[in-house]
Each structure stands twice: as structure tokens, then as C-alpha cells.
Amino acid sequence: MENREDAQKLIEQVLRRCAPQHAEAMLVAADSSLTRFANNAIHQNVHERDTTLYLRLLDGKRLGRSSSNRLDSTGLDELVARARLFAKASREDADFPGFVSDAKYQSVASFDPAAAACSPQQRATRVSVVCRLAAEKALNASGAYSTGWEVTALGNTNGVFAYHAASRVDYQAVVMSDDSSGHVESSGWRLDDIPVEALGGEAIRKAELGRKPRKIEPGEYPVLLDPYATSDMLENLDFHGMGAMTVQEGRSWMNGRLGERAMDSRVSIWDDGYNLEGNPLPFDYEGTPKQKVDIVRQGVVVGPVYDRRTAQKDGVESSGHTLPSKHRQFSPAATHMFMQPGDSSLEDMLHSLMHGLYITRFWYTRLVHPRDCVVTGMTRDGVFMVEDGELAYAVKNLRFTQSYVQALAEIDAIGRETRLLVESYYNIASRVPALQLKRFNFTGSTV
Amino acid sequence: MNDLMSRALNLAGLRGAQYADIRVVENHTESVVIKDGGVNNLSNEETAGFGVRLLVDGYWGFASSRELAAGEVERVTALAVEIARASAVAGGERVELGLPVSSQGVYQTPFQVDPFSVSLEDKIALLLSADAEMGRVAGIRTRIGNLCSIREHRWFANSEGALTEQTIIESGGGIQATAVAGGEVQVRSYPNAFVRQQVTGGWEAVLSWNIPRNAYRIASEAVALLTADPCPSDTITDLILGGAQLGLQVHESCGHPIELDRVFGSEAAYAGTSFLTPEKLNSFQYGSPQVNLTADSIRPLGLGTFGWDDEGVPAQSTPIVRQGLFVGYLMSRESAARLGMQSNGCMRASGWNRIPLVRMTNVSLEPGEWDLDDLISDTERGIYMETNRSWSIDDKRYNFQFGTEIGYEIKNGRLGRMLRNPTYTGITPEFWNSCDAVCSEKSWNMWGTPNCGKGQPSQIAHTGHGAAPARFRNVRVGVLK
Secondary structure, three states: OOOHHHHHHHHHHHHHHHOOOEEEEEEEEEEEEEEEEEOOEEEEEEEEEEEEEEEEEEEOOEEEEEEEOOOOHHHHHHHHHHHHHHHHHOOOOOOOOOOOOOOOOOOOOEOOHHHHOOOHHHHHHHHHHHHHHHHHOOOEEEEEEEEEEEEEEEEEOOOOEEEEEEEEEEEEEEEEOOOOEEEEEEEEOOHHHOOHHHHHHHHHHHHHHOOOOEOOOOOEEEEEEOHHHHHHHHHHHHHHHHEHHHHHOOOOOOOOOEOOEOOOOOOOEEEOOOOOOOOOOOEOOOOOEOOOEEEEEOOEEOOOEOOHHHHHHHOOOOOOOOOOHHHHHHOOOOOEEEEOOOOEOHHHHHHHOOEEEEEEEEEEEEEEEOOOOEEEEEEEEEEEEEEOOEEEEEEOOEEEEEEHHHHOOOEEEEEEEEEEEEOOOOOOEEEEEEEEEEEEEEEEEOO | OHHHHHHHHHHHHHOOOOEEEEEEEEEEEEEEEEEOOEEEEEEEEEEEEEEEEEEEOOEEEEEEEOOOOHHHHHHHHHHHHHHHHHHHHHOOOOOOOOOOOOOEEEEEOOOOOOHHHOOHHHHHHHHHHHHHHHHOOOOEEEEEEEEEEEEEEEEEEEOOOOEEEEEEEEEEEEEEEEEEEOOEEEEEEEOOHHHOEEEEOOHHHHHHOOHHHHHHHHHHHHHHHHHOEEOOOOEEEEEEEOHHHHHHHHHHHHHOOOEHHHHOOOOOOOOOOOOOOHHHOOOOEOOOOOOOEEEEOOOOOOOOOOOEOOOOOEOOEEEEEEOOEEOOOEOOHHHHHHOOOOOOOOEEOOOOOOOOEEOOOEEEEOOOOEOHHHHHHOOOEEEEEEEEEEEEEOOOOOEEEEEEEEEEEEEOOEEEEEEEOOEEEEEHHHHHHOEEEEEOHHHOEEEEEEEEEEOOOOEEEEEEEEEOOEEEEEEEEOOOO
């Protein structure tokens, strides 16, 4: 693993080559392994190791970017030459806010050696438990268990240097019968954060309960959502409106709602890159130290998260929410979200639901209309009709088309347990509870 | 290069692998992004590395690294063997690959003008010209344009004697105008949704799209959409889809369900499974007799066009649906062997650090005989929709709902008023069986989808979809709230 000294040395080698121009170099190194299973057997089992340098070089007011994972002397020379060439070809960017200076970084200890060093044999042994348990019940288990570490380091010609090493563990399983399925998912940074063997039982139970699903009429139903569905709501609200750029461009659900009570008073959502119960990273991808940001407080829309460019435009400080280079066009965004838990157990919420649907997770959700965050998507891996506080029968998957803002405005109960879930492509983490909502609009059903 | 690849294959054999392959990939991506009259991003990204995939006692292992050096090749190969041995812990059927693959040769994407030979100044000028045109339209809030050039050099060798070398060139780009007023946000893109059409080929493809010449039109449409009538709510009507939207419809409702690894459950936990189970092959009426779908990796411009797939299987063409009958899958060596068939070359990895998965190549709707004007004239009442804005489909690929950027009412055989926020929904086989007309070669185009997600860890594939406008009868439209 690249330690602090190695990372700093490499970044300094790059920055020295950039002189006399100002520049910022970021190093992302990762060693990750993933054991994937299907049909109660391991069918894909992979490992990767990579270290990439991302360079932004400023020629006057013109910015060029380059990246490379070739780290020898020639590779570094070419990395800098390409950024310089691109800066020269660019146009002056009068709104460029400059690189970070005088930053103070708070270290966060989110590295577990056991997670970083987890062996293929350990992963295989753990996932084989759910495969065996599913097979014993004539069910079919699929999923993935990944472990590894990531180093993120950033330096610039203003003398800033930031470094963070983190471990990472993710587990997900779907257990299926011929006509049902159950799902479980959890993320963390300690190997012991995820009781892989025990979690498999949750998916098996759902698959058993979900047999013989009935088709029901679409329409408006009260719903009880597992944390997996809650996290989808936060991710869509984030992607389509929690970043300052979406607000500045008038396409956020926050537009027209800033300072207003838009959600139930028990809804509080914030971003915290330091919390060890999340997936911590104490600075963003332009080196700004993370601020803890209230996004929705007691139902009132407080405001978006910022990067340096959007902050300059609004005359505020960046909150440290720039995304990685490959996702920069969507930046900024909240990447370490938390939702305030309530005081109800899942059983309490189920028993209090007289007529409604208990939903495991949402699938393939896409924005239909931005200003109310109207989203369409499907239910998946366990939908149940609840009658008089009991699971009455399993239900075939449904399509919904629903404003997530309005859905969070009418809440019956919030779960007291939370789960950390990390979206795999954009790496957006959210620790969220189960939710009981007064109404949710289903617009279709599937075969 | 060959020495390092041979070293990996030899070591794999010595350590007990019954099959091994190694891929070395160098990818170079150049991006130009213009936003609201300024250069938003000018970047140049390079990544290179290798991956070793092997079978030990019938179980897979894969390891990869950026560092192409003898010692690292040995470490990674040994690790891949260790991983494969661990894969056996859970048991299950041993992998069979069928007949050996020993392809040899060199392939390069045909092009007239290397996109990397075009100066950054010329690329910026093209986008700024389009940006200025969009800027002439009052009421546009955000203007964006981008160009993307990719050169990927791939080497492949396996323990059965295959040795191939390929250079794939992709060129892409587009523009988008966003208008905002009141509670409405309206977007128009050109030539394709999400600011990007993309093809295998050179700069000549980008020039052929005439991006600046279409900029004023799409910006005007975005503004007009703000006050256009909404799409009729929850109505059954006839629907004509434009080619780009139909390309994505093919991608989601045909391309994914014909992936044979999905059918066998490999993606059950993530991307999902498929309703097109093996007993339906050659017996299931997927669509109407007008529906003919083909998967190929040989058509010019397709993002799925190459010389060999990432198992060394040669590029080829496979009938998928003929006169509505489901007749073919996208296959790998392993999945094809389970059906007693041979791979049709659809294994593709998104980079050096990922294993190949069964992926779409170019899955296309074959052209019909209609002229678009005649098709509209032949439609008494309906809606024409084009350019995707949102897409969603269930995990078996049955129930879908799409939204497009723009729609037009069709009344008495003529295009009428513009409609905002159009959506339509359906069940895949019912929808394709309702297709009664497909337009001809004249309006057929190869569309690119450079953002197809699948796999754990996540992989993004670039796929091609040829399509011309087509008509579907009695479709449910206007599902917004």
C-alpha cells in the first residue's frame, strides 16, 4: 500500500515537473478483490491493483487536465507534458477559483488491516455459507463480497498535502426461488462490520416468505420501506438536487423550497465525511477539507453542498464535495449521507400498518421530472401486502412514479436501526433507516 | 509484450491452470467540454495494465495490475491461481469452454481522419460555434457541448494458441440546451441523448453530424417545450419512436434479455435475470412479423464493432429475432457450451482490470420498408417521440417506462402540436408484438450507447444499436405522476 511518505514523494515529483506553473496532483491507489457467486457457487472471483495520478495544471487562467497510471519517470514527464499542452490549448477561465491553500486536515482512522488483507480463501469460505444454506432450502443464492483498501492523496503548488487510507467491505446477496426473491446488502470499513454468514439468512427468509406472489392493482398505497429503498430515495435526491450546481442551474428539487419545510419534521439529512459509522473521507477531490453539512433539518430544506467553483459563485466557502475526476460533470454532490433514525423497530412499524405494502428495495430508478424529484422505478426482491399489521401475502413487482420530496413529506414512522449502504458506481454512501410513508404512487405492474 | 504474455500463460500452466488468457490494454481518452461559452474541461486520460484469467479444476480466477513487468506478471498470475482454487470452496458445476479458440491477427477500426490528429483548437472551435448558436436563443439557461476521442490498444493471448492485437478508435460528441421557467426544466440534445452520440470511426463521423447547424434548432425546441402542452395523461394511443429512442428501446428490452449469462443467473444479484429462458429459443414470438433484430460486431460505426471479442472469438453476425420469432442469444464460450452451442463472440471487458462478460455488440432493428413521412401520413391518431430523457426496466426486462425529450401529436396523418414530458410504458413482448411498421434504410442509423452498466465490480460498456423510426399500436403514454 502507498504510505503517506510514498504518496507525498510521488506527488512532489509531479508538481516539481509542473514548475513554473501552478498545479494540483491527486493520487488514487486501490487494491480490491471481489468474490461473486450465483446458482449457489462462486462464478467470478477477481482482484485488481492500480494507482492513478490525476493532474490539473494552470497556465495563467487556462486549465489542462491529464491522468495516467504509468508512474515511472517517463510516465510522469508525459503526464505533465499532456496537461501543459492541454492548458495551452484551452481558453482563459475567468471563474476558476484557484487551488486550495492553507487547508487544515483532520485525520480519520478508517483503516482495518483485516479488511485490507482479507484473503480469497476467507471470502470464499464466508460466501459459501449462504450458498449452502440456500441450497439446503432448494433456493438459489447470488451476490458479491468485496474487500480491499484505497489510498487518496492530494498535493498542490500552494503547499497543501492531504492523505487518507481506508479499508472497505461490501456484501450483497439475492436469494431466489422459482417465484420469489430476497435481498440483503451492507457496507462498512471494518471486516467485522458485516456479518456475512448471518446476513444471508435475511435474504433467505424473504425468499421463503415471498412465494406465490399475487398481482395487485396499481394505485396509491401506504408503504413500509427497508433501508435499501430509503437509500435509493436519498441517492436520487442527492444526484438531482443536493449539489449546488443543480440549484444554480434551476434544475434541483431544492429550487423554490430553500428555507421552507418540504418534508416531515422528523426528516433530517446531513453529510458527514468524518463519521466512522459512514465511509469516511476527510477531504474532497480538490483537497477541500470536508464540512459537516445539514441538507434537510427537521423537514426544512437548509441548502446544497458545494465545491470551489459553485461556492465562489454563491459567495460561500466550499463544503468539500467535489466528485472524482471521472464524475466531475455531476459535481458537487453529497457522498457521505446520514438520515436521522426514529424510534420504531421494523416490527413496530409493520404491526402499525393496517393496509399497505412492505417493500425491500427499489430498482432501476430514473428521474422523470426534476423539480419535484419525480422518479420512476420498480420494486424488487420482496414486496408484501400488509393487512392488520401482519404480512398477508407476497405481491408481484410494481412500477412506481412518485415525487420523492412529496413522499418524505408524509411519514408515519422512522426506523431506529440504520444500515450503511454504498452505491457502487458513484461511491455514494448513505446510512439510513427504514421508513413508513403514508402514500406511494404505483403506476404499473409486471408479469 | 509477447514475452510477458507468454510468461503469464506458461506460469499459469505450471501452477495447474487448465486454461489461461491474458489481456493487455492501453486506453487513451481525450475529452473536450464546453459549457456556457467557456471551456469547462479539457482532459487527457491514459490507463494501461493487464489481466490474467484462468481456470483451475474448472473454477475461475482473475487478477490484474497496472504494472506490466515480469515480476508483477508472475505475482498476478500466481494470485489468479490462488483465487481460482478459492473459487472451488463453494463447489458447483465446473466450467466447460467448448472448442478451443486459436485466433491470430491484427485489427484496426477503419477511419478517414484520426480524431487524435485533429487539433484541440479545431475541436474547441466546433463546440464554441454550436454554443454560440444555442446562445442566440433567449431563455436558454445552460448550454453544454462535448467531444470525446478514444484509442484503445488491446493484446490478447490464450493457452490454446490465440494471439490477437486490436486498435479500436471511437469518436463521439454532442450538444445540449436546457431551458428553465417556473417549475419546468426542458432539455434538448443533439445528435443523441445525454450530450453524446458515439461511433467507432474517425473525426469524419463527428463532422457528418453537422452539430453547429442543429444547435439553434434544438435550443429553440427546449424553450418552446416550456410552454408546450403536456403529453396526454395515461392514454392508449399509437406511438412512433424516433431512431435514437428506438435504439435505446432495443438496448434495454432486447439487448439485455438476450445476454445468455443473465439467462443462466450470473447477474441475478445485480443487473437481474431475463424472461428469455432457453426453452423459448426458436419458439417464442418476441415481436410482430415486422420485427427483425440482429446482433453483430462487424457493421461500420457500431460501438460493438471489433476484430475479436475478449475471448479471441472472431467478430460475426447473429440473427436474434426473425419475423418476430426469437432465434438467438449473445453468448460467451462458457454459456454457449451449456446450450451445446459455440460462442458468437460477445465477451467484452471494460478495461484491463475487469473480466469479460457477455455484452451487447451491435444489437440492431433491421430496416423495414416505410418512409417516415408515409408512416406519419398513415397514422390517424398518435404521438411521435424522440431522444431519450429517462429509462427504466424491471430485473427480468418485462416492464419498462421511457421518457423522451420531445413529442409531437399526430392527428389525421399529420404532425401537430409539440408535447412536453412525453412518457410511454409497456411489457416487452406485448410492445414488440404491437409493432406494425419499421422505416427503411433511408432513415436507419447506427446509434451509440457508451454508458451500459453491468457486473460487479461495475463495468461500463460501449454498445451499438442500428434503428430507424417504427410504429407501435395502442401503447400507454403519459405516465408522469
